[in-house]
Amino acid sequence: MGSLAQILVNGILLGSMYGIAAIGLSLIFGTMRIIFLAQGTMIVLFAYLTYWSFEKAGIDPYLSLFTVVPLAFVMGLGLFYLLFRKAAALEDKNVSLLLAVGLMYLIDNLILKIWSATPRGLNLSYSGAVLVVGDIRVPWLRLALLGLALGSALVVYLFLKKTRVGTAVRAASEDMEATTIQGINSVWVCAVSFAIGIALAGVAGVGMATVYSFDYQFGFTFAIKALVALALGGMGNVFGALAGGLLLGIIENLAAYYIGIAWIEVASYGTFMLVLIFLPQGLFGRRALVKKV
Amino acid sequence: MNQLLEVKELSVAYGDVRALWDVSLEVEEGSIVALVGANGAGKTTLLKAISGLLRPLGGHILFEGEDLVHLNTKRRVEKGIVMVPEGRRLFQALTVLENLRLGAYLPKARADYDDSLERVFTLFPVLKDRMNGKAGLMSGGEQQMLAIGRAVMARPRLVMIDEASLGLSPILTRTIFELIVALNEQGTTVLLVEQNIHMALKVCDKAYVMKTGHMVLSGTGDELLANDDVRKAYVGERGSRL
Numbered sequence: 163m164g165s166l167a168q169i170l171v172n173g174i175l176l177g178s179m180y181g182i183a184a185i186g187l188s189l190i191f192g193t194m195r196i197i198f199l200a201q202g203t204m205i206v207l208f209a210y211l212t213y214w215s216f217e218k219a220g221i222d223p224y225l226s227l228f229t230v231v232p233l234a235f236v237m238g239l240g241l242f243y244l245l246f247r248k249a250a251a252l253e254d255k256n257v258s259l260l261l262a263v264g265l266m267y268l269i270d271n272l273i274l275k276i277w278s279a280t281p282r283g284l285n286l287s288y289s290g291a292v293l294v295v296g297d298i299r300v301p302w303l304r305l306a307l308l309g310l311a312l313g314s315a316l317v318v319y320l321f322l323k324k325t326r327v328g329t330a331v332r333a334a335s336e337d338m339e340a341t342t343i344q345g346i347n348s349v350w351v352c353a354v355s356f357a358i359g360i361a362l363a364g365v366a367g368v369g370m371a372t373v374y375s376f377d378y379q380f381g382f383t384f385a386i387k388a389l390v391a392l393a394l395g396g397m398g399n400v401f402g403a404l405a406g407g408l409l410l411g412i413i414e415n416l417a418a419y420y421i422g423i424a425w426i427e428v429a430s431y432g433t434f435m436l437v438l439i440f441l442p443q444g445l446f447g448r449r450a451l452v453k454k455v
Numbered sequence: 456m457n458q459l460l461e462v463k464e465l466s467v468a469y470g471d472v473r474a475l476w477d478v479s480l481e482v483e484e485g486s487i488v489a490l491v492g493a494n495g496a497g498k499t500t501l502l503k504a505i506s507g508l509l510r511p512l513g514g515h516i517l518f519e520g521e522d523l524v525h526l527n528t529k530r531r532v533e534k535g536i537v538m539v540p541e542g543r544r545l546f547q548a549l550t551v552l553e554n555l556r557l558g559a560y561l562p563k564a565r566a567d568y569d570d571s572l573e574r575v576f577t578l579f580p581v582l583k584d585r586m587n588g589k590a591g592l593m594s595g596g597e598q599q600m601l602a603i604g605r606a607v608m609a610r611p612r613l614v615m616i617d618e619a620s621l622g623l624s625p626i627l628t629r630t631i632f633e634l635i636v637a638l639n640e641q642g643t644t645v646l647l648v649e650q651n652i653h654m655a656l657k658v659c660d661k662a663y664v665m666k667t668g669h670m671v672l673s674g675t676g677d678e679l680l681a682n683d684d685v686r687k688a689y690v691g692e693r694g695s696r697l
Binding site for chain 2 (some may be wrong): 330341
C-alpha cells in the first residue's frame with residue numbers, strides 16, 4: 163500500500179480549507195474573545211457568490227478572489243459595526259456568541275431562499291487536471307487550495323508582525339484596556355481583525371467553490387471543523403492554526419482509510435474532546451482556547 | 456502658578472457602588488504630585504477617570520483649562536495625558552521595541568519616534584540591550600522601566616504612574632524613583648500613586664491623601680510627613696517600608 167503517502171497528501175489538501183477558516187476564527191477570538199460560529203456559513207456564502215459570478219458572468223473563480231475577498235472585508239467591517247461593536251464591549255461574551263449563532267441561521271436561510279437546497283458546485287474546464295508524482299495523484303485545484311492556505315497564513319502573519327495596526331491587534335488580543343491606554347482606538351482594532359477574519363472566509367469560500375459541492379447546511383459543520391482545527395493548533399499563532407487545520411485533515415483521512423468513511427466525524431470530534439481535556443493550549447499555541455482553572 | 460491639571464468635584468461610581476465623592480486635585484505644570492492612601496481609597500479609580508477609562512457621574516477634569524470629561528482616552532492621550540497602569544500591563548508576548556512602538560502609536564508621537572526612543576534608551580539603557588527580547592521575560596524592575604518608557608514614547612505632558620514600586624525590592628524602588636525624578640527634571644509633569652508613602656512624600660512637591668473615596672488631606676510632602684495622623688496611618692514610625 164503505497165497509499166499512506168497519498169492519504170497524507172489528501173489530508174493536507176483537505177486540511178488547508180480548515181486551516182484558512184481556523185486562522186480567521188483565531189483572529190476574531192483573539193481580539194473579541196468570541197467563537198465566531200458563523201464563520202463556516204460566511205465561507206459557504208462566499209462560495210455561492212463565487213459560484214454565481216462564474217455561472218452568471220463566466221468569471222473564473224480564481225479571478226473572483228479579487229472581488230470576493232475585498233467584498234468580504236467590507237462586509238466584515240459592516241457586520242462588526244452593525245452587530246458586534248456593542249456586544250464585543252460587554253463582559254458577557256454570550257451575547258456575541260448568540261449573535262453569531264443568529265447570524266449563522268439567518269444567512270443559512272437566506273442562502274436557502276436565494277439558491278434553493280440543491281447542492282451546487284463548479285464545473286471548470288480544468289477541474290480534472292491532476293498532478294501525478296510517482297504513485298501519488300494530486301488534483302491541481304486541491305493543490306491550489308494549499309497554496310491559498312499558505313498564502314493567507316503568510317499575509318496574515320506579515321500583517322500582524324510588520325504593520326502598526328497588526329502590532330496593535332496582537333497587543334489588543336493580550337490586553338484590550340492596556341491597548342486603549344496607549345491612545346489606540348481598540349474598537350477599530352477589533353473591527354479590522356474581524357474584517358480580516360471575514361476576508362479569510364472569502365478566500366476559503368472561493369477555495370470551497372472550486373473543489374467541493376456545497377449546500378446551505380454546510381456552514382455549521384465547517385465552523386465546527388475550523389474550531390477543532392484551532393483547538394488542535396492552539397491560539398495566538400497563525401501558523402499553529404494552519405497546522406491544526408492540516409493535522410485535522412490528515413486525521414480525518416487516516417480515519418477514513420483505516421477505520422472507515424463513517425468514522426471521519428467521530429475521529430475529528432473525538433480528537434477535539436481529547437485536545438480540550440489533555441492539551442488545552444493546543445500543539446503550537448500560547449494560550450488555551452478554554453482556560454484551565 | 457500654572458495648573459496643568461485640575462480635577463474639580465469629581466464623582467465616579469461602578470454601577471451602584473460609589474467610588475469617588477467630589478474629589479478635587481490640582482497638578483502644577485512641571486511638578487511631581489503624589490496621591491497616597493490605603494487600598495481601596497480610590498486612587499486608581501481617580502487615575503482611570505482622568506485617563507478616560509471611566510466615565511464620571513459628575514465633576515470636571517480640566518487640562519490646561521479645557522474640560523476633558525467628554526473626550527475618549529485616545530483624545531486625552533493626544534492632549535498629553537498618559538497613564539502607566541498598575542501592574543505595568545505590558546504586552547508580554549511582544550518585544551520591548553514593539554511595546555515602545557505602541558506607546559508612540561498616535562501620529563503626533565510617531566513623528567517624534569526617533570527622538571523619543573533615544574530619550575527612553577538614555578533614561579533606561581537596559582531597555583536598549585533587551586530591545587528585541589520579549590517584554591514578559593524581563594525582571595520586575597526592567598518591566599517597570601519599560602512601562603514608564605512606553606508612556607514616555609507618547610510624548611506626555613503629564614504622566615500618571617500607578618504603583619510604580621509594587622513588587623519591587625527596596626533598591627529597585629529607589630532606582631525607579633530616581634528615574635521618575637529624572638523624567639520630571641526633563642520637564643514632564645508627574646502624578647504618582649504610591650503605596651510606598653514615605654518615598655512618595657519625599658520626592659513630591661505636593662501630595663494628596665485619599666480615604667474611602669474622599670480627598671482628606673493635602674500639603675507639601677514634608678508637611679504630610681510631619682503630620683501625626685499620616686505617619687500613624689500610613690508611613691509607620693520609622694518609615695519601615697524602606
